[in-house]
Amino acid sequence: MNKLIANEMMKLVARKRLIVIGAIVGILVILFTFAQYKEVQTQRERLGTDDWRDSLQQQIIDMQNRLGSNRISDEWREQIQVSVQQLQFYLDQDINPNEPGAVSFVRMFIENSTDLFIPLLIMIVASDLVSSEHTLGSVKLLLTRPVKRWRILLSKYITLLLATSFIVAMTGLISYVLSGIVFGYHGWKAPIITGFVVEGSNVDTSRIKLISQWKFLLMDFGLVWFVAVVVGTLTFMLSVLIRSTAQSMGVMLASLISGAILNNMVSSWESAKYLFMVNLKLTNYLNGISPPIQGMTLLSSMLVLLVWWAVALILSFIVFTRQDVY
Amino acid sequence: MSATTLSVRNLTKTIKRHKIIKGISFDLKEGEVFGFLGPNGAGKTTTIRMLVGLIRPTSGTIEICGYDVKKNFTKAMEKLGCIVENPELYPYLSGRENLLHFARMLPSIDAKRIAEVVEMVKLTERIDDKVKTYSLGMRQRLGIAQALLNRPKVLVLDEPTNGLDPAGIREMRVFIRELAENEGLSVLVSSHLLSEIQLLCDRVAIITKGNIITVDTVESLLSSQEQAIWQLEPSVKGKEILESLTEVTTLDDGCIVTVYDSFQIPKWNAALVHAGVQVLQLNRKTPVLEDLFLQLTDTGGAHIE
Structure with a gap:
C-alpha cells in the first residue's frame, strides 16, 4: 500500500499541483492582508483614535442605524440584532473581538474560506486524481497490474486525504507568515468568546466560554479540515463517476456556488438543510452566527456531511471496482 | 507439444x-x-x-x-x-x-x-x-x-x-x-x-x-487457397475444357484461374494439350492474406487499410 501511495504522491508532485495551490493561497493572502491593513487605517482616520473600544462602539451604532431603516428584510434584521448583542457583549467584557495580529488574521481568513476557497483548492487535486488517468489512458496500464482495483482506489483516496491535510495546513501557515509581516506575529493568547446560543433574534449568553485564540483556531482548523475532506470526497466520487476532470470540477463548482447562494435564501425551505452545500460553514457555529435554516446545529450539520461523505465513498468504490474500461 | x-x-x-x-x-x-x-x-x-x-x-x-x-x-x-x-x-x-x-x-x-x-x-x-x-x-x-x-x-x-x-x-x-x-x-x-x-x-x-x-x-x-493461373491459346476452347474438370473464373486479361492442386494440375495440363490447346503460361499464385481475409470476413475493402 505504501508503494501505491508513493506512486500517487510522485504523480501529484510531478504535476506541480501543490505548488500552484500554494501560489494561489499566497497571492490571496497578500490581497487580503493589504485590504485589512487599509481598512484599519481608514477606520483610524475616521474615528481619530487607536482605541478598539471606540471603533467597536461605532460599529454598534452603525448597525443600530441600519436596524432603524424599514427597508431591510426580517431575516437580515435578525442577523444584525444578533451581531449587535454579541458586539455589545464583547464591549461589556472589555475583550477585543478583532485583536490585531497574524493569528486573528489567520482565523478570519480560514473562517471566510471554509465554504468556497478551501474546497476550491481541494477540488484542484481531487477532481483529476481518477479522471486524469482516464483522460490520459494510463488507467489501462494501472488496472492491468497484479493489484486489486480497490487497493488502487484506496491509495488514491489516502493520497487525497494527505493532500487535503497538507493544503489546509499550508493555507494556515502561508497566511500566518505573510500577514505577520504587516500585523506582527502575535495574538495566540488573545481571549475569544464562544458558546453563543442564537434563538431567533436573541442571543443567549448564559453558556458562553472564554478561551484562548489558539484553542479557538485549532477548533476552526478541525472543522475546516472536516469540510475539506467531505468536499474532496464528493469531488473524488464525481471524478470516478464522470471520468472527466473538467466536468466533475464543473458539477462540484456549481453545487458549491449554489450553496453559497442558497445560504442566503433557504430560511423557509426546511428540507434544504439536508443538502451538503448549505452545511459547509461549520465555523459559524463557533462564532454564534445564526445558521441559514432554523434548527441547524453544529452536530446536525456534521451528521449531514458525514452521510454525504460515506455515500460518496461507498459509491466511488463500488463503481471503480466494477466498471468496464474502454 | x-x-x-x-x-x-x-x-x-x-x-x-x-x-x-x-x-x-x-x-x-x-x-x-x-x-x-x-x-x-x-x-x-x-x-x-x-x-x-x-x-x-x-x-x-x-x-x-x-x-x-x-x-x-x-x-x-x-x-x-x-x-x-x-x-x-x-x-x-x-x-x-x-x-x-x-x-x-x-x-x-x-x-x-x-x-x-x-x-x-x-x-x-x-x-x-x-x-x-x-x-x-x-x-x-x-x-x-x-x-x-x-x-x-x-x-x-x-x-x-x-x-x-x-x-x-x-x-x-x-x-x-x-x-x-x-x-x-x-x-x-x-x-x-x-x-x-x-x-x-x-x-x-x-x-x-x-x-x-x-x-x-x-x-x-x-496454401489452402493457392491458385493456378492459366494463359491458354485459344482461350475459349481451353476454358471449356477446364470448366468440365473444375471450377474456373476468368480474369480481365483473359487468363483463367483455377485452384492450385499439385495432384490435378498435370492431368488438366495433359487434357488441354491433348485437345490441341496451347498452354502459354501456367503460374502458381499464393494469395496474400488480404485476399483470404476479405473472402472470409466478406466485408469488402471498405474497412481494411
Whole structure:
C-alpha cells in the first residue's frame, strides 16, 4: 500500500499541483492582508483614535442605524440584532473581538474560506486524481497490474486525504507568515468568546466560554479540515463517476456556488438543510452566527456531511471496482 | 507439444442486450506469436480488454498460466504483460519514473531489473528524460519495457505498430519475434494490418462480428487457397475444357484461374494439350492474406487499410 501511495504522491508532485495551490493561497493572502491593513487605517482616520473600544462602539451604532431603516428584510434584521448583542457583549467584557495580529488574521481568513476557497483548492487535486488517468489512458496500464482495483482506489483516496491535510495546513501557515509581516506575529493568547446560543433574534449568553485564540483556531482548523475532506470526497466520487476532470470540477463548482447562494435564501425551505452545500460553514457555529435554516446545529450539520461523505465513498468504490474500461 | 499459456473458453460479452462477442475460444502456446486479425469493430479490442481484466466478460473463462482472470486476478496478472492500444504512460514523469511507478505495483522488482528492460528496448540514453519529449517509437519501446518488467509468460499487444514508421515497424517485428523465440513468451498481437500479421505471426485467428471464423497457421491458411493461373491459346476452347474438370473464373486479361492442386494440375495440363490447346503460361499464385481475409470476413475493402 505504501508503494501505491508513493506512486500517487510522485504523480501529484510531478504535476506541480501543490505548488500552484500554494501560489494561489499566497497571492490571496497578500490581497487580503493589504485590504485589512487599509481598512484599519481608514477606520483610524475616521474615528481619530487607536482605541478598539471606540471603533467597536461605532460599529454598534452603525448597525443600530441600519436596524432603524424599514427597508431591510426580517431575516437580515435578525442577523444584525444578533451581531449587535454579541458586539455589545464583547464591549461589556472589555475583550477585543478583532485583536490585531497574524493569528486573528489567520482565523478570519480560514473562517471566510471554509465554504468556497478551501474546497476550491481541494477540488484542484481531487477532481483529476481518477479522471486524469482516464483522460490520459494510463488507467489501462494501472488496472492491468497484479493489484486489486480497490487497493488502487484506496491509495488514491489516502493520497487525497494527505493532500487535503497538507493544503489546509499550508493555507494556515502561508497566511500566518505573510500577514505577520504587516500585523506582527502575535495574538495566540488573545481571549475569544464562544458558546453563543442564537434563538431567533436573541442571543443567549448564559453558556458562553472564554478561551484562548489558539484553542479557538485549532477548533476552526478541525472543522475546516472536516469540510475539506467531505468536499474532496464528493469531488473524488464525481471524478470516478464522470471520468472527466473538467466536468466533475464543473458539477462540484456549481453545487458549491449554489450553496453559497442558497445560504442566503433557504430560511423557509426546511428540507434544504439536508443538502451538503448549505452545511459547509461549520465555523459559524463557533462564532454564534445564526445558521441559514432554523434548527441547524453544529452536530446536525456534521451528521449531514458525514452521510454525504460515506455515500460518496461507498459509491466511488463500488463503481471503480466494477466498471468496464474502454 | 509446448505448454498452453493462455486459454480462452466460450468468451461472450453483452453490452445493453447487444451481443458484442459471441462465444470465442482459443489457446496460446509457449513461444508462439499469435495474430488476432479482424476489421475495425469486429471485437478485437473488446476481447483483448477482457483478457487483461479491463472489461468483465458476460460469460466464459480466461486462464493465464492456469490462473483464472476473474477468480485469481492478481496471480493471473503477474504472468501477463500488456499494451492496450497506445502505451499511455505519464508524460510528466521521466521514463525511469514511469518504470519505477509500474515496478512498485509488482512484487519484488528491483532497480537491476529496470536497468535490464531499459537495456533490452535500447532506451538507456534517454531514460531520465521526461516522456513528453519522447518520439512515438520511443514511447512504444518504453511501453514494451513496462510490459516486460515482471517477466511475463504472456504478452498482449494491441495494435503494436500503430503510428510507427516503416523502420519502427520492422524493429518492433524483429523484437517481438526475438521475445517469442529466445524467451519463450507467448505473444498475442492484434492488428487490422494484414501484411504485418503475415510477417509476424505463427498462427492467426480471424475474427469478425464477434466470432472467430478460423484459427490456423499462416502457411496452411494461405496454401489452402493457392491458385493456378492459366494463359491458354485459344482461350475459349481451353476454358471449356477446364470448366468440365473444375471450377474456373476468368480474369480481365483473359487468363483463367483455377485452384492450385499439385495432384490435378498435370492431368488438366495433359487434357488441354491433348485437345490441341496451347498452354502459354501456367503460374502458381499464393494469395496474400488480404485476399483470404476479405473472402472470409466478406466485408469488402471498405474497412481494411
